[in-house]
Amino acid sequence: MAARRASPARGRIVVNEAICNGCELCAAVCPNDLIRMADHYNAKGYRPATLLDPEW
Numbered sequence: 001m002a003a004r005r006a007s008p009a010r011g012r013i014v015v016n017e018a019i020c021n022g023c024e025l026c027a028a029v030c031p032n033d034l035i036r037m038a039d040h041y042n043a044k045g046y047r048p049a050t051l052l053d054p055e056w
């Protein structure tokens, strides 16, 4: 995979862990590589998406 270039912020990332199904699509397409799957599980039993830098 080609290296990703940082792009200017165009909004704010908010993950609703309660409804995340852990599909990892957001992590795969994040242009700044800011999203990972959490180490914990939500109430549905999925590892939700989480932000590497909550300030973004």
Ligand code: SF4
Pocket (backbone or CB within 6 Å): 015, 016, 019, 020, 021, 022, 023, 024, 025, 026, 027, 048, 049
């Ligand atoms: S992993 Fe990302 S794209 Fe998939 S359900 Fe959770 S927040 Fe949405």
